[in-house]
Amino acid sequence: MRRFLIDLLKWTVLAAAVYVVLLVVAGSVSRAGQGRNLQYIRGSDEMLLHRVRDIDTSARYDVLVIGSSHAYRGFDPRIFQRHGLRMFNLGSGAQTPAQARVLLHHHLHRIRPRLVLMEMYPHAFAQSGIEPALDVISNDRVDLATVRMALGTRHVTVLNTLVYALFRQVLGGGDMDAGPLVRANGDRYISGGYVQRGDTTYRPGRTTPYTAWEPLPAQQRHFAANVAAVRAAGADVVLVHTPVMPGNRLIGPAHDAFTAYCTAIAPYYDMSDLFAPGDTALFYDGHHLTQRGVERFNTELVRRLGADGHLAR
Amino acid sequence: MLFDSLDFALFFPLVFVLYWFVTKRSLRVQNIMLLAASYYFYACWDWRFLFLLAFSTALDHVSGLLIHAGRTKARKRTWLIISVGINLGFLGLFKYYNFFAESFADLMGVFGLAMDPVLLSVVLPVGISFYTFHGLSYVFDVYNERIKPVRNVVDYALFVGFFPLLVAGPIERATHLLPQLQKPRTFRREQAVSGLRQLLWGLFKKMVIADGCGVLVNGIFADPAAHGPGTLALGAVLFAFQIYGDFSGYSDIALGTARLLGIELLQNFSFPYFSRDIAEFWRRWHISLSSWFRDYLYIPLGGSRQGRWKSVRNIFIIFLVSGFWHGADWTFIAWGALHAVYFLPLLLMGRNRDNLRVVAEGRLLPTAREALRMTVTFALVCVAWVLFRAESMAAAGDYLLGMVSAGPAAPTAVDIGPLALLLPFFMVVEWCGREQRFATEVMGDRWPRPVRWGAYASIVFLIGMFMGTEQIPFIYFQF
Numbered sequence: 001m002r003r004f005l006i007d008l009l010k011w012t013v014l015a016a017a018v019y020v021v022l023l024v025v026a027g028s029v030s031r032a033g034q035g036r037n038l039q040y041i042r043g044s045d046e047m048l049l050h051r052v053r054d055i056d057t058s059a060r061y062d063v064l065v066i067g068s069s070h071a072y073r074g075f076d077p078r079i080f081q082r083h084g085l086r087m088f089n090l091g092s093g094a095q096t097p098a099q100a101r102v103l104l105h106h107h108l109h110r111i112r113p114r115l116v117l118m119e120m121y122p123h124a125f126a127q128s129g130i131e132p133a134l135d136v137i138s139n140d141r142v143d144l145a146t147v148r149m150a151l152g153t154r155h156v157t158v159l160n161t162l163v164y165a166l167f168r169q170v171l172g173g174g175d176m177d178a179g180p181l182v183r184a185n186g187d188r189y190i191s192g193g194y195v196q197r198g199d200t201t202y203r204p205g206r207t208t209p210y211t212a213w214e215p216l217p218a219q220q221r222h223f224a225a226n227v228a229a230v231r232a233a234g235a236d237v238v239l240v241h242t243p244v245m246p247g248n249r250l251i252g253p254a255h256d257a258f259t260a261y262c263t264a265i266a267p268y269y270d271m272s273d274l275f276a277p278g279d280t281a282l283f284y285d286g287h288h289l290t291q292r293g294v295e296r297f298n299t300e301l302v303r304r305l306g307a308d309g310h311l312a313r
Numbered sequence: 314m315l316f317d318s319l320d321f322a323l324f325f326p327l328v329f330v331l332y333w334f335v336t337k338r339s340l341r342v343q344n345i346m347l348l349a350a351s352y353y354f355y356a357c358w359d360w361r362f363l364f365l366l367a368f369s370t371a372l373d374h375v376s377g378l379l380i381h382a383g384r385t386k387a388r389k390r391t392w393l394i395i396s397v398g399i400n401l402g403f404l405g406l407f408k409y410y411n412f413f414a415e416s417f418a419d420l421m422g423v424f425g426l427a428m429d430p431v432l433l434s435v436v437l438p439v440g441i442s443f444y445t446f447h448g449l450s451y452v453f454d455v456y457n458e459r460i461k462p463v464r465n466v467v468d469y470a471l472f473v474g475f476f477p478l479l480v481a482g483p484i485e486r487a488t489h490l491l492p493q494l495q496k497p498r499t500f501r502r503e504q505a506v507s508g509l510r511q512l513l514w515g516l517f518k519k520m521v522i523a524d525g526c527g528v529l530v531n532g533i534f535a536d537p538a539a540h541g542p543g544t545l546a547l548g549a550v551l552f553a554f555q556i557y558g559d560f561s562g563y564s565d566i567a568l569g570t571a572r573l574l575g576i577e578l579l580q581n582f583s584f585p586y587f588s589r590d591i592a593e594f595w596r597r598w599h600i601s602l603s604s605w606f607r608d609y610l611y612i613p614l615g616g617s618r619q620g621r622w623k624s625v626r627n628i629f630i631i632f633l634v635s636g637f638w639h640g641a642d643w644t645f646i647a648w649g650a651l652h653a654v655y656f657l658p659l660l661l662m663g664r665n666r667d668n669l670r671v672v673a674e675g676r677l678l679p680t681a682r683e684a685l686r687m688t689v690t691f692a693l694v695c696v697a698w699v700l701f702r703a704e705s706m707a708a709a710g711d712y713l714l715g716m717v718s719a720g721p722a723a724p725t726a727v728d729i730g731p732l733a734l735l736l737p738f739f740m741v742v743e744w745c746g747r748e749q750r751f752a753t754e755v756m757g758d759r760w761p762r763p764v765r766w767g768a769y770a771s772i773v774f775l776i777g778m779f780m781g782t783e784q785i786p787f788i789y790f791q792f
Contacts, residue, residue, distance in 0.1 A: 001333065004500075004505050004506070010766075011766050011769070011770070014767070015766075015769070015770035015773050017770075018767055019774045022774040022778075036731055036779050037779065037782065155782065156777055156780060160777060
């Protein structure tokens with residue numbers, strides 16, 4: 001038995017080493033580090049790598065925005081600038097509170113905002129966050145916070161990608177091109193973290209609103225930790241639900257529960273119904289605004305924030 | 314709790330430590346611990362069905378004692394009939410009641426008598442077909458005086474409920490497993506290493522081959538009309554690999570796990586896709602079930618020794634019952650019937666025992682004739698798998714017609730991705746190991762240790778890199 005257990009231990013160590021070596025080889029020879037259960041997509045279309053590299057630490061920002069594509073496609077630093085506010089948008093694709101926690105851990109002290117706008121979407125609390133975890137692992141620094149997030153997903157693709165990303169980071173292989181600033185689909189990266197969509201043809205999506213909200217306890221814990229971290233850094237927190245088409249809204253008792261959850265934590269601006277259902281010229285799909293829509297939404301948001309005294313500091 | 318889950322990865326090492334380090338000194342305590350672990354394993358699915366398992370166990374245990382104690386043959390037979398009746402009654406109630414009720418209503422509908430049958434809304438208890446057959450084999454063996462009844466209820470309950478085989482077999486025999494449970498087990502390094510190898514290969518089969526094929530198969534079978542004959546044929550072939558990887562993978566994990574505990578279970582698969590005819594296929598596929606039907610149904614019916622007509626009848630009975638055992642649907646019955654049709658010519662020509670030894674024994678490659686016969690047998694099996702996989706007879710008919718309709722012969726619109734390399738790799742390993750009990754039993758034994766260890770570590774990598782990311786339950790759990 002003793003010999004068996006010792007051999008098993010030795011083999012386990014060897015297997016772990018072989019696993020990492022083969023993973024690195026597979027990632028290196030395949031297209032951009034991708035394979036069935038390895039998705040290292042550096043410079044992805046969510047443009048997180050551009051965002052991370054774009055943070056200007058020479059001066060404090062007034063506002064930091066964090067959230068999913070609703071955030072990085074919905075909050076334009078240029079509009080905030082017109083109102084005298086220096087804003088940075090740290091959104092990432094399908095971001096859930098788990099990824100927000102990692103990004104805040106990495107960049108909150110660099111951005112030093114006075115106000116953090118947390119983009120709120122009910123379904124972000126119901127997702128385990130596989131895709132957004134891959135985005136953050138591939139395009140931001142890997143450290144213990146990243147490892148904790150990856151382990152929380154218990155997903156083999158996330159864990160493989162984490163190992164590969166760590167290897168790239170340690171050996172300096174992660175210093176890759178962040179991709180073009182203008183993508184084939186017309187997306188244009190705007191300094192300050194915003195992504196402006198070129199194509200404005202409206203593509204309708206679902207039409208039936210959601211009636212259930214089933215948040216994961218882990219995501220709620222991450223969210224509470226995020227709010228606490230921001231407040232500990234001396235910034236205010238305001239929660240914002242961006243405008244979406246009716247089919248992507250939450251209605252009924254579930255909506256009330258979500259609203260109650262948000263308002264119990266911080267000031268909450270539910271602007272999901274800011275625009276009428278027929279305002280298809282202001283959306284390019286059920287979730288995202290055209291530039292005209294962003295102009296109107298941001299202007300209205302800054303007005304409300306100012307009126308409520310959140311921009312007074 | 315699935316074998317390929319994190320839960321099992323935590324559960325089994327704990328059982329292993331308790332088994333070999335904490336409870337080893339007392340066989341009784343060791344068996345009680347193993348029984349408790351097995352019942353916990355089962356309760357992870359649905360604890361309410363533990364009562365059914367416990368009742369079935371108690372019924373067969375008491376039946377064994379009563380049959381043995383019966384003073385006359387008639388009394389013994391009475392207890393046997395009661396036991397078999399209750400066992401099959403439960404199986405019928407949970408698994409077959411709705412099928413019979415609906416089929417009867419359909420039949421009445423043919424005669425213009427509309428019926429609205431009362432259907433049961435019950436979940437099929439996982440493993441009921443397997444542990445019922447365990448129990449039946451025990452009472453049959455006691456009745457036929459092949460074994461003496463077990464007095465220790467823990468030993469008997471462990472025979473029925475031993476967690477590696479509880480939910481999907483192999484269907485053990487009391488004569489094989491009970492003696493192992495009744496005597497102290499000693500740890501043997503070679504046995505444990507063999508168990509680990511089989512467990513690892515089983516995980517590869519299930520997580521990479523079966524689950525990988527399963528995703529594609531689901532897409533093709535969901536809408537056969539959208540695919541040409543080439544793609545439909547590919548779907549049938551992929552399902553053949555899926556079900557083999559799934560079920561033989563499960564069996565490998567079960568056997569490997571048991572072997573790590575010093576217990577040998579019955580071999581359930583022996584490289585069935587390298588069979589040269591259907592008779593050989595059935596000696597190599599789900600061996601514990603085939604031999605169960607052979608011993609407790611086919612031979613009692615007279616086997617092949619009572620004339621040609623009765624032999625044909627018996628073959629049809631055994632294949633139809635085997636099909637029906639798999640599921641309460643006409644598709645499974647048709648699957649069994651088709652295999653009976655495949656089998657009959659061999660039986661009538663007296664060729665059903667031509668290929669008792671493994672193909673190309675002692676040689677690297679098969680002869681052209683052997684290769685051709687294996688290909689034809691595999692093709693026949695694939696056609697039958699369509700019946701097994703289809704949701705209904707109509708769907709199976711559409712699928713089979715689609716396979717022979719006009720259209721692109723080459724598969725289109727299906728990207729099998731890394732399976733294009735993984736399936737050949739899998740088959741090469743299986744081919745190289747076909748003379749052993751499982752493919753990797755002696756793989757690398759002649760290689761230097763670092764190379765051998767590296768090879769097995771590479772299998773771990775292949776699992777991690779290519780396993781499905783959605784956990785798919787084992788197909789045979791539904792039976």
